[in-house]
Amino acid sequence: MKMSIVVCGRSLEDFLNEIERFHGFRAPGLVLGGFMVDWAQELIGPNVEADAIVETAYCLPDAVQIFTPCTIGNGWLKVLDWDKFAVTLYDRKQLRGYRVWFDLEKARSVPDLYDWYMRRVAKKDLPLEVLLDAILEAGRYVLSSGAIRVTGHFERKKKGNTQICPECGEAYPATQGATCFACQGKGYYERR
Numbered sequence: 767m768k769m770s771i772v773v774c775g776r777s778l779e780d781f782l783n784e785i786e787r788f789h790g791f792r793a794p795g796l797v798l799g800g801f802m803v804d805w806a807q808e809l810i811g812p813n814v815e816a817d818a819i820v821e822t823a824y825c826l827p828d829a830v831q832i833f834t835p836c837t838i839g840n841g842w843l844k845v846l847d848w849d850k851f852a853v854t855l856y857d858r859k860q861l862r863g864y865r866v867w868f869d870l871e872k873a874r875s876v877p878d879l880y881d882w883y884m885r886r887v888a889k890k891d892l893p894l895e896v897l898l899d900a901i902l903e904a905g906r907y908v909l910s911s912g913a914i915r916v917t918g919h920f921e922r923k924k925k926g927n928t929q930i931c932p933e934c935g936e937a938y939p940a941t942q943g944a945t946c947f948a949c950q951g952k953g954y955y956e957r958r
């Protein structure tokens with residue numbers, strides 16, 4: 767394991783420890799995602815107020831939340847559930863930024879990484895430590911980047927009118943209808 771590298775402004779040890787603390791373990795996708803965020807940050811530069819878009823709901827959102835100020839909760843991170851391993855950081859005023867993605871063609875020369883990403887290998891046949899070493903060894907080598915202009919999905923969610931549900935008494939957005947989604951039977955729970 768190379769110990770001298772710096773990722774997202776941190777030593778490799780700090781980088782991996784923060785991932786473990788936030789995510790529960792050193793998830794390969796999150797370690798790879800850290801390298802992606804690192805590159806996107808470098809490309810966009812330190813003085814830009816950047817919003818983020820990730821193209822998968824797995825791992826990559828956490829890389830953005832750990833290593834940038836963008837979170838789901840503050841609305842600066844948008845998660846597209848496309849199952850594509852790509853992240854964009856962009857200037858929220860100019861809508862110009864950089865997209866970094868896992869480049870499958872480049873990854874062909876790192877078989878462990880390729881097989882893991884393409885889900886061709888069972889977890890038991892590829893120990894986490896081996897996979898992590900392959901990711902740390904590869905770093906940006908399996909990634910590509912490009913300058914982009916953001917043309918969609920950048921709108922900040924606006925809050926609409928709030929009203930009180932006549933059935934449950936909880937506040938809900940008026941756009942849901944005469945009663946809240948839960949009381950319309952569109953919820954995820956029933957009362958016990």
Ligand SMILES: [Zn+2]
Pocket residue numbers: 931932933934935936945946947948949
């Ligand atoms: Zn209700």
